[in-house]
Amino acid sequence: MKQLVASYNLAIKRYKPEFYEKIDMIRLNSPWYTLKELEEILETVEKPKFVDINIKERHKPKITSHNFEKLVSICSKNNVDWIGISSVEDPSLYDRIKHFIGDSSTRVCAKIETQEGYLKSEEIIKKFDGIMVDCEDLANEVGWKKTEVMRDAVYKMCDSYGKPTFRLSGVIFEMNIDCRTVYTYGAFDLLHPGHINMLGKAKDCGDRLVVGVVGDNAISDLKGKDRPIQSQSDRMSIVSNLKCVDLVLPQETYDPVPNLEKINPDVLVKGDDWNYIPGEKWIKKHKKILVKPRYSSGWSTSGIVKKIRGE
Numbered sequence: 001m002k003q004l005v006a007s008y009n010l011a012i013k014r015y016k017p018e019f020y021e022k023i024d025m026i027r028l029n030s031p032w033y034t035l036k037e038l039e040e041i042l043e044t045v046e047k048p049k050f051v052d053i054n055i056k057e058r059h060k061p062k063i064t065s066h067n068f069e070k071l072v073s074i075c076s077k078n079n080v081d082w083i084g085i086s087s088v089e090d091p092s093l094y095d096r097i098k099h100f101i102g103d104s105s106t107r108v109c110a111k112i113e114t115q116e117g118y119l120k121s122e123e124i125i126k127k128f129d130g131i132m133v134d135c136e137d138l139a140n141e142v143g144w145k146k147t148e149v150m151r152d153a154v155y156k157m158c159d160s161y162g163k164p165t166f167r168l169s170g171v172i173f174e175m176n177i178d179c180r181t182v183y184t185y186g187a188f189d190l191l192h193p194g195h196i197n198m199l200g201k202a203k204d205c206g207d208r209l210v211v212g213v214v215g216d217n218a219i220s221d222l223k224g225k226d227r228p229i230q231s232q233s234d235r236m237s238i239v240s241n242l243k244c245v246d247l248v249l250p251q252e253t254y255d256p257v258p259n260l261e262k263i264n265p266d267v268l269v270k271g272d273d274w275n276y277i278p279g280e281k282w283i284k285k286h287k288k289i290l291v292k293p294r295y296s297s298g299w300s301t302s303g304i305v306k307k308i309r310g311e
Contacts, residue, residue, distance in 0.1 A: 002175065002176055003024035003025055003175040004022065004023045004024050004025075005023065005024065005025045005026070005027050005050055005166065005175055006019075006020075006023045006025075006026060006027060007026070007027050007028075007029070008026045008027065008028050008041060008045070009032065023047070024047075024048065024175070025047060025048040025049065025050050025081065025082075025175065026045060026047050026048070026049055026050070027049075027050045027051075027052065028041060028042075028049060028050070028051045028052070029051075029052040030051055030052055030053050030054070030066055030071055031052075031054065031066070035066060035070070035071075035074065038051075038071075038074065039074060039078065042074070042075070042078035042080060043078060048081040048082075049080045049081055049082070050080075050081065050082040050083070050084060050109070050166075050175075051071075051075050051080050051082070051083050051084070052083075052084045052086065052111075053068065053071045053072065053075070053083050053084065053085055053086065054068075054086045054087075055068055055085060055086055055087060055088075055093070069100055072097055072100040072101060073100050075101075075106055076100065076101040076102060076104035076106045077104070079104060079105065079106065080106050081105075081106065081107065081262070082106070082107050082108070082109050082129075082130065083097075083106060083107075083108055083109065084109040084111050084132060084166070085097065085108060085109065085110055085111060086111050086113060086134075087111065087113045087114055087117065087137075088110035088111060088112060088113075088117055088124055088128070089114060089116040089117045089120060090120070091120060091123040091124050091126070091127040091128075092127075093110075094108060094110070094127040094128050095127075103233065103236065103250050105249045105250075105259075105262060105263075107129035107130060107247075108128055108129050108130070109128065109129065109130040109131065109132055109164075109166055110124050110125075110127075110128040110130075110131055110132070111132045111133075111134050112124065112131065112132070112133050112134065112138070112154060113133075113134040113137035113138055114137070114138065114141060115138070115141055115142055118138070118150045118154065121153075121154050121157065122157060125154070125157055125158055125161050125163055126161065128163070129163070129164070129247070130163055130164040130165065130166060130175075131154060131155075131158050131163055131164075131165050131166070132165065132166035132167070133150070133151040133154050133155065133167075135147050135148075135151055138150065138151075155167065162207040162208055164176065180205075180206035180207050180208070180266045180267065181206060181207070181208045181210060181263060181264075181265040181266050181267070182202050182203065182205045182206035182208065182209050182210065182265060182266070182267040182268075182269055183209075183210045183211075183212065183256065183259065183260060183263060183265035183267070183268050183269070184198070184199070184202045184209070184210075184211055184212070184268070184269040184270060185211065185212030185213070185214060185251050185254075185256050185259070185270070185279075186198075186211075186212075186213070186214060187213075187214050187219050187223075187227075187228060187235070188211075188213055188235050188238070188239050189219065189227060189228040189229050189230055189235060190229050190230065190304050191235075191238055191239070192300075192304060194295075194300065196242070197293075198269075198271055198293060199211065199239075199242060199244050199245065200244055201269065201291075201293040202244075202269035202291075202293070203244040203245075205267045205269055205289075205291050206266060206267050208246045208247070209244055209245050209246050209247075210246060210247045210248075210249060210259075210263055210265065211239055211245050211247070211248050211249070212248075212249050212250070212251030212256055212259050213232055213235050213236045213239055213248060213249070213250060213251060214232075214251050214252075214253070214254055215232050215250065215251065215252035215253065216228055216231060216232050217252070218252065218253045218254055222254070232250060236248050236250065249262075249263075254278050255278050255279070256268070256278055256279040256282075257278075257279060257282050260279055260282050260283075261282075264286075265288065266288055266289060267288065267289045267290075267291055268280070268283045268288065268289070268290050268291070269290075269291045269292075269293065270290075270291075270292060271292065271293060271294075271295045272292040272293065272294055272295055273295040274292075277290070277292070
């Protein structure tokens, strides 16, 4: 699946409105704007957004006009879909960025623009959510002939790991997603083998598993004031560390449609113990796949709670 990404300035000011309607995502290069201008655009533009952010150590320091941490925080606060980090050479930078993103669904694209970044590309690909090779900057360092070989090697590796890639960097480029995305959701309160079985079955339905963890208030309304046992943030932290899970998102209610709209999955998975599955109408409307694995009997959080209480 390919998505067209275009510069906000070009799409709005230089091209016809019909062109803007056709693009899937807008690109905002943060040095082009003041922080106030950037926030105004993020708050008003409804299309998915990709924001370029320059790290302080970049080899072009004169165009880095904003505080790195401030920019990341602004993007996550405004639910930017992707941020592109320039000149990534250290895979551990991802953990630093995720600290500032917090529970936001914002994903992070590493821009490989230097030979050092290329040499660590496999580690970077494993860590980051997506990859872009900036051929122009890389060619300035190693030449165009070598850059083409590096670019092809990086994107081939991305395909093997099922990671999205952003190709033809510049004001207009394409996002390529060749893997099947699966979405499932639940409370996952006091994680038990029944949860693990369901998540494993969900991962088997595709290449990338995204899990929505339902908010505390929604669980209390459904299961009683003494639930959940664990907070949403704790439950998200636990689920995110499972090997089969690629991304965890907060889902404040049992309605997954806002997250379905955001990630546009190919498959929705929910256990067959639900008579009506929230999100089913969206899946059918968009001609996606609904999978209902068999409920794992003998395991339930309510049962665990009763056992602890000696009931």
